[in-house]
Amino acid sequence: MTAMDGMFPWASYTLDAWQRSVLFLDVLRQRGNAFLEREDDPMRHVLSFDFDVVMDGSGLPRPVNYWMARMRPPPAAPTPDQRKRPFIVIDPRAGHGPGIGGFKADSEIGVAMNAGHPCYFVGFRPDPEPGQTIEDVVRAIIAFAEEVGRRHPQAEGRPVAIGNCQAGWALLMAAAIRPEAFGPLLVAGSPVSTWAGVPGKAPMRYLGGVLGGSWLTAMTGDLGAGKFDGAWLVSNFESGNPANTYWMKQYEVWADVDRAADRYLGFEKWWGGHVTLNAEEMQFIVDQLFIGNRLASGELTFSDGTRVDLRNIASPIIVFCSEGDDITPPAQALSWVSDLYRDINDLRTHGQTIVYSVHGSIGHLGIFVSGGVARKEHNEFASNMDMIDVLPPGLYEAVLQESKGLHGEELAGGDWLVGFEARDMTDLARHGGTTEEDERRFAAARRVSEANLALYRMVAQPALRAVATPPVAETLAQLHPARLSYTLFSDRNPWMAWVRQAAEMVREHRQQIERGNPGRIAEKVLSDTIEQALTAYGQQSDAARERLFQVIYDSPLMQAMTGLAAETAPPRPRPGETPEHRRFVALATERLRARMTEGGIHEALLRSLAWVRLSTGRADERSFAVIRRIREAYGRQTLPLPEFKRIVREQFFMLLVDEAEALATLPQLLPADPEKRAEAFALIRSVVDATGDIPPQEAERLATIERIFLGEPDPAAGGKVRRLRPAGSTAA
Template sequence: MSPTFSPENEPRRLAEDAATVAEQMQDLGTVFSLHMQKFAQEHGERTRKAWLDMQPLFGGFSDAAKQGRILDDAKEYIRDASERTVLTLDVLRERGNADVAHQAAGTPPVLIYDYEIVMDAHDFERPANYMLLKIKPAEGVEVFDWKRPYMIIDPRAGHGAGIGGFKADSQVGVALHNGHPVYFVAFRPMPEPGQTMADVMRAEAEFVAEIRRRHPDAPKPIIVGNCQGGWATLVLAAANPDISGPLVINGAPVATWSGRRGENPMRYNGGLLGGIVPALLAADLGGGVFDGVNLVSNFEQLNPSRNFFGKYYDLFVDPTKGRERFLEFEKWWGGYHFMNEAEIRWIVEQIFIGNKLSRGEARIEHGRNLDLKAIRSPIIVFASYGDNITPPQQALNWIVDTYADEHEIKIRGQRIIYMIHDSVGHLGIFVSSSIAKKEHTEVTSTMKTIEALSPGLYEMHIDKQIGDGVDAEFQVSFTERKLTDLERIDDNRDEERDFAAVARLSELGAELYDLTLRPLIQASVTEKSAEILRKTNSSRVQRQIFSDQNPLMKPVAELAQKTAQQRKKADPANPFLALEKFWAASVEQSMDMIRDMRDAAYEATFFGIYGSPMMKRIGEPQAFQRVHRTAKELRFLPEVQAILLGVERGGFEEAVIRMLILLAESRHEVRRDRLERSSHVLSSNEPFASLGPERRAALIREQAVIVEFEHDRAIDTLPLLLKTREEREKAIKVTEFIAGSVEEMEPHTIQSLQRFHAALGLSGLALPKATPDPLTEATAKRALA
């Protein structure tokens, strides 16, 4: 904290200001250097490729001129381009008509699956515009009520619902293929009057409860949250700790101040666009409703060459071939939805500008704080380095902000698994068929074993593929990690202090707006003016102007039909086609160059403003980190002390679980086959099967705490848990069965097993190739009896 201003403190403050200015200049230099390096590398390579492409391009024209067919090629190209123009216009006409029809139908989810509405939150005591859908499997796909159900929460971030299941190879498709019942959380375009994020959270909690009522014999549901649905899932689980089924969080921005310099320009929007005031103004002009098209526009601006030119040029290249794919995606992309002012305000203040959810300061409603430590569910986080909307730092740094270290994660009995893809983009996390066939498939198949993991932080690796196509299998491992491993994903978090001033100024701006302009704006807005504003939005107009609502487009359908019948593609060797592609590539690169220069100026402006000494002082009240307990304090938590008093108490179940945790600690990596054996023993074989999932989870947590704080005593007291030689031999055999073949064991694993033998007074480890499951026969006999 800077000293209070006074004459005697002035030298010290001046010294601090000079250091801050020096740091600011260093940050600006780093920003410019990173952007220039990126600019030179990317555009240098693209320019070099363009020069190389020019040689065959000129050669093609030279050959055509020598053969005297340059005019014929030109005529052929003009005819071909004209035909493609007509066919492209017809596809755009179809898109416009599809938008009109989709809106007229109430913008239903764009799922390719049939479904039934299970619950509608419109009828709840506190209504919300959310619905719970049960997905009907396709013909030939069988699901089982006893299998763990899935509940998929799609993002409500401007678009409508359905992206998690609008392809056969999708999150929905993968879960159905594995026999799991699938439920989908969808929403109508308009929120209910007075709806808040707390109402949405309560509705989703009711949905989970209903799924559990429908599947009493199945394990607790897996909740999958995509993007906005990801942090909504964390809010749901933090506010309802009884929801303890696994959570899968895909591409969800939680630690929103995080990111790397030179890479993530979207996080600067709050500081450069006026904080929360633009969102409040947009909601007021919309009659108390925030138009999601504004969020979609932000996404489009991140990659304007793709969104405003590239995807249309790809369609123009071959309108017939690209038609179906283009219309499929555009149906979801154009399904704009809305939020109440209270909802968008909560999202901006608590997450995107305030960063309060990550720092443990968020409130879902008055008097109800949200602490992510309260979540009891195993959490799997999926991020990607290719995601420019939710970079890995924003998807993962909340873990660093929430827990003191990886030991606290263990002590609290939590399991957090993360996986980072090398290149897939934000939407690809939910949409890509290749991701569905690999990453989502493996996450789904791993869910049945995830709860057998010892508490801790893990990175999930898909090590290698065995086989191809639908028969492909993947070797999966879980490597134990430390919070310092997550910190290394980021370049430096020092710049996050600059966002504290943004948060404070945003709060002050909101207060000033509430007291001055807001009453005047709200008094001048009518329902009619709000509707006109929505309909005249450029994103909607540029779609509908190509529909049949525009009289000029009506002849296009007939013309396109005739063109398709007479269509004759130009010769692929036509040099004018090569010139067209060269031109298109130059347009895209020019747009990308402008974008990159804009991003560099954007980031430099942010640090130029908010890195100044004055802004540092303004942000001081908000520039805090969550206070964490030390390792010593964690040991003396009442619940930890109660567990440690039981180090000498227990029986066969406690002893086996303790030895498995000790083995996992010695390995630091768990392969899925070992995890599957552990899960099978702990969930299917007696005496573990009778424990039930809640008691089993409690035992795993208790023994993890004992191993964490009393490692040596945990081993030395094993004889007190296993009193007879028969029990000791059986417990060792179960442990060796799960550990697997000795050829696959690491030296630490063998040493741990030998120490167990010594502590229990048994002969040394015989080092067998494989040990059969010693509990299977006993369980079978008990079942027959």
């Protein structure tokens, strides 16, 4: 604290505030210049890792502006293990440029490379190829995944693919069309069931209905001469949080400009990297997904007749979302599961494994930007993909706890221990969904949107297309407020010419003041007041939008005009059991019953472990670590991971079909040699013991398996099981 600060606190505050203002203007100037520098860069990205482009979507039969690169591990990262699954990170094309998945060291890409996995990144150029559609993008993702699979023939299992936000539903579409190309899928902050939500939250789901549908999307594309400017998507995103957009984001930099500038400029490099979509692409997204909700209902069909049914996905799906996410709340990320599957048995008979994790507070961008999330959730997912891939079909929640001090701490992959606990559809309902009233409202909004779009195309579209020539579209794009907020503060503006020199002078004579200065205290009070006012405005605006949507689409007149009042069937179809699927399940059940006595020690071990674990409904990272060590000791080739997965699923289904018969036939799978039986049971016990205390029901089942493997109780030994050799034998 300077003498001036002590004697004249308000004078020192005035000087500090003026200096901060000059430095803040210089930050905005640097931000604007960086924006202009990137405008003409065809490979615009914010990746912090080096890479080599290995495939360009412009060379595909249906060209797209996407490209795929192989990431080069930084010096501190291990050399990629060719036996490990490759990872593919796909960034969202939702107004911003690519690279947020590898924005910094603690990121999805960084986590994958630090775990020794080969890693690929799918990015895109700022402008789409002529005629490019969402269907073309989905098929490009398939082509990229197939190329990665060809490049890694030694890997155990197909590539892991991560889709962030908009890329999440595109990835699910790709895996539904070509399931054999993909390993486990991780979709982070991805809206799939777009009608779902919780009353009083997720206000963006009402926006399409309040605006009268997708005709505005079509008009925006026409004004862009056939292209949809991603700056509109950015503006729409920002409108959801006026307190941050109009005040806090800038104030936090101004208040701490000496330290906050670099972080702010780094993020703005991505935030201001606006890209475009073809108008047809954006129309598909709004009509089919945001307003139509056809992906979650199983109604989506591509132009060539291909039906996109997410129930066709053969690999595990990991859904990561957050209660603090207003863009993709948990209901929109999760409700598609209960939309597509009647109950947990329906999900299982489709052979599907779904794992979900709901963060308590992180915002939308934090799901794939936050370093803390990368070090915790993403690190655990990456470390346990093989375990997730072999989980029996069902619904699981990933539960993380600190590993320090736990039994078997050394078996955990890091500071956190993950367990996968069996869940039911009722557990998903706790995070929201759609009520019958919501269904009718959104169904009415969908029909109104279709009518308004048809009316716009007939009346206004021809005239707008004639007026909106490419030069006009380019002028409108440059005048967009999201772009002007950058260019007005760049060196392109003559008024900013003095800022750079003034900022250099300020840095030479910078006089910071203490946080306890009365001026700083008053400044913080004023800032908090502004933030609270803008937050209240946002909340009231959201509540008004929700109420307006309900009033409009609840009205008997609107229900009658859209034809819903006369319909007794549900307002949207839900995929149900087909005769073909029922026949498939019946035939599969017959085959499983007939094969219960087929196999050997591998089948016996995995059937026994599955039965013991069924009592707790939990799979633990520590147990799988023991299994992994056993596989390494005996050689991976003895039981490759795909074969391991096949046996686990088959034995699990046998237990579901007829638990009593599956146990009764278990001895027929065991070798006659007592020594080998004892060694086999020792393996089972080592896996079960890895978690520490064994619950009573699980201990009872383990005792049953012990009797099957080692023999009946010996009366001479006081009723204890006669052991053929110690269960903890090092022969394991």
